[in-house]
Amino acid sequence: MSLPLVIQITQEDISFFRSVLPSNCLVVDNQDELLSYNTDWLRKYRGKSRLVAKPKTTEQVSKLMKYCNDRKLAIVPQGGNTGLVGGSVPVFDEIIINTKNMNNIRSFDSLSVQFTDRKSWQVLPDGTILDGLVTLRKDNTGYDLKQLFIGSEGTLGIVTGVSIQTPRKPKAINVSLLGLSSFENVQEAYIRSKEELSEILSAFEFWDAGSIKLIKDHNLVQGKLPLEDDYPFYVLVEVSGSNKKLLGYLENLLEKDIAKNAVVAQDETQFKTIWSIREKIPEACSKAGALYKYDVSIPLEFLYKMVEDARHRLKGAVNEVTGFGHIGDGNLHLNITAESYTPEITALIEPWVYEWIEKYRGSISAGKIPGLFKTETYD
Numbered sequence: 592m593s594l595p596l597v598i599q600i601t602q603e604d605i606s607f608f609r610s611v612l613p614s615n616c617l618v619v620d621n622q623d624e625l626l627s628y629n630t631d632w633l634r635k636y637r638g639k640s641r642l643v644a645k646p647k648t649t650e651q652v653s654k655l656m657k658y659c660n661d662r663k664l665a666i667v668p669q670g671g672n673t674g675l676v677g678g679s680v681p682v683f684d685e686i687i688i689n690t691k692n693m694n695n696i697r698s699f700d701s702l703s704v705q706f707t708d709r710k711s712w713q714v715l716p717d718g719t720i721l722d723g724l725v726t727l728r729k730d731n732t733g734y735d736l737k738q739l740f741i742g743s744e745g746t747l748g749i750v751t752g753v754s755i756q757t758p759r760k761p762k763a764i765n766v767s768l769l770g771l772s773s774f775e776n777v778q779e780a781y782i783r784s785k786e787e788l789s790e791i792l793s794a795f796e797f798w799d800a801g802s803i804k805l806i807k808d809h810n811l812v813q814g815k816l817p818l819e820d821d822y823p824f825y826v827l828v829e830v831s832g833s834n835k836k837l838l839g840y841l842e843n844l845l846e847k848d849i850a851k852n853a854v855v856a857q858d859e860t861q862f863k864t865i866w867s868i869r870e871k872i873p874e875a876c877s878k879a880g881a882l883y884k885y886d887v888s889i890p891l892e893f894l895y896k897m898v899e900d901a902r903h904r905l906k907g908a909v910n911e912v913t914g915f916g917h918i919g920d921g922n923l924h925l926n927i928t929a930e931s932y933t934p935e936i937t938a939l940i941e942p943w944v945y946e947w948i949e950k951y952r953g954s955i956s957a958g959k960i961p962g963l964f965k966t967e968t969y970d
Contacts, residue, residue, distance in 0.1 A: 598663050598665075599684070600642060600686065604642075604658075604662065604664065605619055605642065607658055608642065608644055608655065611646075611651055611654050611655060611658075612646060612651060616646065616692060617642070617643070617644055617645070618642065618643040618645075619642050620641055620642075625640060625643060628640065628643045628669065628672060628680070628687050628689060629680055629681060630680060631674060631676070631677040631679070631680050632672070632674060633677075633882055633884065635677060635881075635882075635932060636680050637680065638667075638680045638681025638682060638684065638685070638687075639683060639684040640681045640684055640685055640686060641684060642686050642687070643687040644686065644687070644688050644689065645690075645691060646688065646690070646693065647692045647693060648693075648751075649712070649714060649720060649751040649752065650720075652690075652693075652714045652749055652751050653714050653718045653719075655688060656714050656715070656716055656718045656748075656749065657717055657718025658718075659686060659716075660716050660717045660718065664685075664686055665683075665685040665686065666685055666686045666687070666688050667679065667681050667687050667745070668688050668749045669687050669689045669690070670689070670691065671691060676885070676886065678744060688749065690749065690751070693751055693752075697752070712750060712752035712753060712754075713736070713748050713749070714751055715747070716748060721736060721748075763831070763832055763833075763834070764829065764830070764831055764862075765829070765830050765834045765837050765855065765856065766794075766827065766829045766830075766855075766865050767827070767828045767829075767837060767854060768817045768818055768825060768826070768827055768853065768854050768865045769825065769826040769827075769828065769841070769844065769850045769852070769853045770822030770824075770825060770850065770851045770852040770853070771822060771823065771824040771825070771826060771849070771850050771851060772822065772824070772851055773823060773824065774824060776824065776850065777824050777826055777895075777918065778891060778892075778918075779849050780826055780828075780844055780850060781795055781826075781891075781918045781919075783843065783844065783849070784828060784840065787840045787843070788828075788830055788836055788840055791830045791831050791833060791836060792828070792829075792830055793829045793830060793831045794828070795827070795829075795917070795918045795919050796827040796869050796915070796916070796918070797824060797825065797826050797827075797915060797916065798824070798825050798868075798872055798913075798914070798915035798916075799823065799824055799825075799898065799913055799914050799915065800823050801912070801914075802872045802875070802913045802915050802926075803825060803868070805872070805875035805878070805879055805911070805913070806868060806871055806875045808879070809874075809875050809878045811867075811871040811875055812864060812867050812868055812871060816864075816868070817856075817864060817865055817868075818852055818854060822852070825868075826850075826918075827865060827866070827869050828840075834855075837855065838855065841853045841855070873924070876926040879911065880910055880929055880931070881928065881929045881930065881931045881932045882926060882927070882928055883909075883926075883927040883928075883929070883932075883936070883937075883940055884924065884926055884927075885925040885944055885955075886923075886924055886925075886955075887922075887923050887925060887944075887948055887953055887954065888920070888921050888922055888923070888953055888954040888955075889921055889923055889948070889953040890921060890951065890952060891918065891921050893951045893953075894916070894918075894921060894923050895914060895923075896951075897914070897925060897951075897953075898912060898913070898923070898925060901925060901944070901947075905927065905936075905939060905940070908929070908935075908936055908939055909927050909928060909929040909936060910928045910929055910930065911926075911927075911928045912926070912928075921953075927940065
C-alpha cells in the first residue's frame with residue numbers, strides 16, 4: 592500500500608493561518624495545550640499535530656480548507672474530541688481544524704420549532720461552500736447531499752451549521768427500571784413495549800450485570816440503588832405521558848415472568864438516579880483499567896451474542912467483557928477492560944471483532960476503521 596506524499600507545515604503556512612484567525616483561535620507548537628487535541632478520550636491513540644485551528648465562521652473554514660488543499664496539507668476535522676475510538680485525532684501530524692468555537696444559535700423558528708440557519712453549512716476540501724440548509728420539513732428538489740456527509744466522518748468536507756427540530760419537552764415523563772434473567776427476556780420486554788406503549792415510548796436501554804458491578808465497584812451512583820438485588824440484565828424504560836400505561840405494561844411483564852422485578856421512579860431524585868446508572872456506565876468502564884471499546888450496530892436477534900462470544904474468546908486474557916446499549920436501534924457498546932493496552936490483547940480482538948460484525952450483517956456505527964495506522968500507546 593503506497594502512502595500519500597507527506598508535506599510538513601512551514602512558517603509561511605503558520606503565518607497564513609494567523610492572517611485568517613485571531614491569536615486565541617490558533618494553537619502552534621505548545622505541547623501542553625496540543626496534547627488534549629492529539630489524544631482521544633481514552634488516551635489510547637495519540638497524534639503529533641503541531642497546529643490546531645479553531646475557526647468561528649464558515650468563511651474562515653473555507654479559507655483554511657482551500658489553502659490546505661492547494662498546499663496538499665493534510666487536515667483532521669475535530670469537534671469536541673469526546674469520541675472513544677480515536678476517530679478525531681491525527682494519524683500522524685495533520686493539521687487539526689477544531690469546530691468547538693462554531694457554537695452560535697443563529698436563529699430560531701418558533702412556528703416549526705427549529706433552530707435554523709440562513710447561511711451555508713458545508714465546506715468542501717477545496718474551500719467551496721455548499722448552502723444546503725433549509726427549514727422545510729419536506730424538500731424533494733435536487734440531490735440530498737447531506738446524506739452523503741452523514742457518516743463520512745469529515746472525509747468529504749466539514750459541516751459548519753445544522754438545522755434541527757426541537758420538540759417541546761413533554762409535560763409528564765416517567766421512567767422505570769427492570770431486572771431480568773436473560774437477554775431473551777430483554778428482547779421480549781422490548782417487543783411488548785412497542786405493542787403496549789407505542790407512541791409514548793421514548794427510551795429503551797439495557798445493560799448487563801457486569802456493567803452494574805463496575806458502577807458499584809467505583810461508587811459512581813450516589814445513594815441507594817433502585818433495585819437492591821442483582822440480576823443478569825437490566826432495562827430502563829422511559830415514557831412521555833401516561834403513567835397508567837407504563838404501570839399496566841410492567842404488571843404484564845411481571846405476571847408473565849418476563850421481568851423479575853421492576854420499580855417506577857416516584858420523584859425527581861429517583862428519576863435522576865435511574866438515568867444516572869445508565870449514563871455512568873462509560874465512566875465506570877474507563878475506571879476499570881485499559882478499555883477497548885466498540886460502538887456497533889447488530890440485528891437484535893444477535894445483539895448480546897457478540898458480548899458472549901467475545902467473553903469466551905478473551906477468557907483469561909482480559910479482566911471483563913460487558914455490554915450495554917440502545918435496543919431500539921440495535922446499538923451495542925462492547926466494552927473490554929484489561930490491565931493495560933498490549934499488542935497481544937489487541938491481536939486477539941482485532942480483526943476478530945470486525946469479522947464477527949460482518950458475519951452477522953452488522954455495522955460499525957462509530958468505531959475505529961481497521962488499517963488506518965493509528966498509533967497505539969502501550970505503557
